């Protein structure tokens with residue numbers, strides 16, 4: 001028993017925050033476009049990414065709304081996973097979850113996580129090759145506030161509303177949802193718009209982000 005534990009400890013490194021982030025930025029310095037878009041019968045899978053600076057900007061824009069109490073981060077449509085890997089470096093984030101429909105992109109995300117090695121940050125990350133809607137239907141949600149990012153500019157109204165309504169139904173109170181497109185129909189008695197701001201994305205230096213908080 002003792003031997004197994006000490007072996008395990010050796011395999012998982014404890015890194016300082018800046019060591020982990022330097023390694024991530026070295027392995028994945030900036031957005032990479034890909035050729036996996038294809039034609040999905042239901043969803044638009046065009047690719048683009050938020051960069052690391054964008055994520056910091058989102059985080060600081062939400063400081064006044066207790067973003068630091070959010071313990072789980074979810075990127076719904078996470079692509080190559082760089083934002084999930086980055087968010088795992090935040091001390092308040094205990095779980096960083098990415099969901100992506102395109103298998104090749106999710107495979108790249110898993111490869112990047114593996115290349116970062118087993119450490120105190122990568123152990124927080126889970127990637128799922130799934131459709132967001134099915135994932136939300138099947139996933140057990142932790143009982144603490146979540147921070148959710150959806151890069152849904154091309155999702156369309158119907159899918160956006162469906163994702164928002166599932167999130168409003170399932171997420172604990174005080175959770176924050178951010179997206180690049182607003183829902184047109186949602187339950188305003190359980191979810192309030194809190195702040196609009198702009199962040200740099202791979203296709204423009206200032207893309208709008210709409211943020212909402214669950215108030216149940």
Ligand SMILES: C[S@@+](CC[C@H](N)C(=O)[O-])C[C@H]1O[C@@H](n2cnc3c(N)ncnc32)[C@H](O)[C@@H]1O
Pocket residue numbers: 043044045046047048049050051075076077078079080083099100101102105130131132133150151
């Ligand atoms: C614009 S990219 C955003 C990547 C990443 N979230 C970011 O901000 O850097 C949107 C991603 O959502 C994925 N996607 C679209 N519809 C989806 C669905 N229903 N379920 C899971 N992923 C989906 C696409 O394949 C694409 O990789």
